[in-house]
Amino acid sequence: MSVAPLSPDELETALRAIGAERYHNRHPFHRALHDGKLNKGQVQAWALNRYYYQARIPAKDATLLARLPTAELRREWRRRIEDHDGDTPDTGGIARWLRLTDGLGLNREYVESLEGLLPGTHFAVDAYVHFVGEKTILEAIASSLTELFSPTIISERVSGMLRNYDFITQETLAYFTPRLTQAPRDSDFALAYVKEHARTVEQQNAVLNALKFKCSVLWSMLDALDYAYVAPGNIPPGVFRPA
Numbered sequence: 591m592s593v594a595p596l597s598p599d600e601l602e603t604a605l606r607a608i609g610a611e612r613y614h615n616r617h618p619f620h621r622a623l624h625d626g627k628l629n630k631g632q633v634q635a636w637a638l639n640r641y642y643y644q645a646r647i648p649a650k651d652a653t654l655l656a657r658l659p660t661a662e663l664r665r666e667w668r669r670r671i672e673d674h675d676g677d678t679p680d681t682g683g684i685a686r687w688l689r690l691t692d693g694l695g696l697n698r699e700y701v702e703s704l705e706g707l708l709p710g711t712h713f714a715v716d717a718y719v720h721f722v723g724e725k726t727i728l729e730a731i732a733s734s735l736t737e738l739f740s741p742t743i744i745s746e747r748v749s750g751m752l753r754n755y756d757f758i759t760q761e762t763l764a765y766f767t768p769r770l771t772q773a774p775r776d777s778d779f780a781l782a783y784v785k786e787h788a789r790t791v792e793q794q795n796a797v798l799n800a801l802k803f804k805c806s807v808l809w810s811m812l813d814a815l816d817y818a819y820v821a822p823g824n825i826p827p828g829v830f831r832p833a
Contacts (some may be wrong), residue, residue: 631832
């Protein structure tokens with residue numbers, strides 16, 4: 591923890607250091623996914639569980655939107671909901687993610703029902719939604735700053751999966767293409783907001799801890815997948831079991 595306020599640029603450096611150390615592109619499950627070391631059932635399990643995160647992002651953002659004090663801030667944050675929910679049926683990030691699970695051979699009704707979800711995924715995603723609803727606006731915005739690092743993981747994921755899995759196509763991975771521009775746009779705004787408003791030691795420590803928390807959410811989701819579907823014999827009862 592800092593004992594004196596950081597300059598805005600020093601705060602950015604500290605935030606980026608958290609991502610370099612803790613972002614989930616370093617997780618063994620992501621490395622295995624990228625390197626082609628998973629079978630189709632394990633990739634299906636990843637896509638099915640990640641769907642819950644994608645589906646809850648608009649609810650998380652709507653929770654924050656309702657608390658934002660100005661029309662300017664609300665307009666900015668509203669774009670995130672539109673990105674995921676779309677403007678019309680079958681548009682937006684959630685619809686594109688369902689096309690990914692379709693392409694992997696998963697039944698859409700089953701995916702949307704959440705019946706196959708790992709408990710660890712459920713708890714991690716819900717914890718993130720609750721965090722954004724309960725913490726300060728500054729902390730809630732700071733928790734979104736994992737998007738600073740998402741273009742790297744998206745590029746790795748897309749190139750690695752296309753190279754290593756014959757059941758993956760460019761169309762299957764269509765979710766990720768818009769995120770290469772949406773995530774930097776969103777993270778630029780959030781980073782500028784945090785650098786402007788986190789001025790005291792207490793505020794800056796809260797911001798740094800918020801990003802650490804979000805990194806832990808994403809990391810713990812992969813922990814759950816790794817334990818259940820890579821380590822032998824650990825799939826919990828009542829969840830997705832690969833054919």
